[in-house]
Amino acid sequence: MISQSQLYRLNYQPEALEQILEKVPVDRMEKKILAGKWSIQENLGHLLRYQEMSQIRFKRILNEQEPLLDRYIAEEDEEFKTVLNQSSKEILFHLKEDRQLFTAHLLSLTKEHLSRRGIHPVFGTMVLSECIEFFLLHESHHMMTIFRLAHS
Numbered sequence: 001m002i003s004q005s006q007l008y009r010l011n012y013q014p015e016a017l018e019q020i021l022e023k024v025p026v027d028r029m030e031k032k033i034l035a036g037k038w039s040i041q042e043n044l045g046h047l048l049r050y051q052e053m054s055q056i057r058f059k060r061i062l063n064e065q066e067p068l069l070d071r072y073i074a075e076e077d078e079e080f081k082t083v084l085n086q087s088s089k090e091i092l093f094h095l096k097e098d099r100q101l102f103t104a105h106l107l108s109l110t111k112e113h114l115s116r117r118g119i120h121p122v123f124g125t126m127v128l129s130e131c132i133e134f135f136l137l138h139e140s141h142h143m144m145t146i147f148r149l150a151h152s
Contacts, residue, residue, distance in 0.1 A: 002106050002114065002132060009136045010103045014096045017044070017143060021088070024150045029088040033149050040149050043142050044091045045083040046074050050142075051095060053077075054135045055102055061118040061128050062109075071121045106132065 002010075021029075021040070029041045038046065053072045060067045074080045083091060114129040126134065 001111070002109070002129065006129075006132055006136060007103070007107070009140075010099065010106065013136070013139055013143065014092070014099050017047075017092060017095075017146065020143070020147050020150055021092070026088070028150075033152055038145075040146050041088045041091065042084060043146050043149070044088055044095070045080060045086075047139060047142055048083055048091050048095045048098070049074060049077060049080045050135075050138065051098060051102060052079075054131075055105075057118065058106075058128060058131065061116050061131065062113060066117045066119055066125065068119045069121065 024040065029044075030039050032039050050072060057069050060069070086094070109128070114132075115127050117125050117127055118131060119125050120131075120134070123134070
């Protein structure tokens with residue numbers, strides 16, 4: 001089983017995004033506040049695509065013997081560009097909707113599933129439970145960025 005901490009964050013991190021963004025004007029979502037850095041909307045789009053790509057990675061770990069996982073680079077992802085055509089509200093809605101399915105799948109995994117390994121291009125060999133932790137930490141990093149942008 002996934003840890004209680006992971007389950008809690010899987011369930012509630014997307015809700016924290018709603019709280020962070022509830023008072024942010026729509027025109028500020030697309031505005032590049034820091035030169036050369038993503039807008040709030042781009043960060044949200046990245047979170048949605050990263051979640052989708054993580055699901056693909058996790059399936060590979062479950063179905064292949066220690067697969068080498070490609071590094072995800074949003075700027076090279078055509079789907080990322082497509083996601084950005086949606087409003088921030090739509091992106092957040094899809095993120096939360098997809099998260100429910102993602103979490104349900106992760107809850108169905110056994111100890112044996114969670115001990116399967118994949119090879120990350122930077123961090124090396126990791127078991128699936130570590131990959132879940134990495135996913136959550138990566139997401140929280142972008143949430144902090146969104147918080148900064150919303151309050152700067």
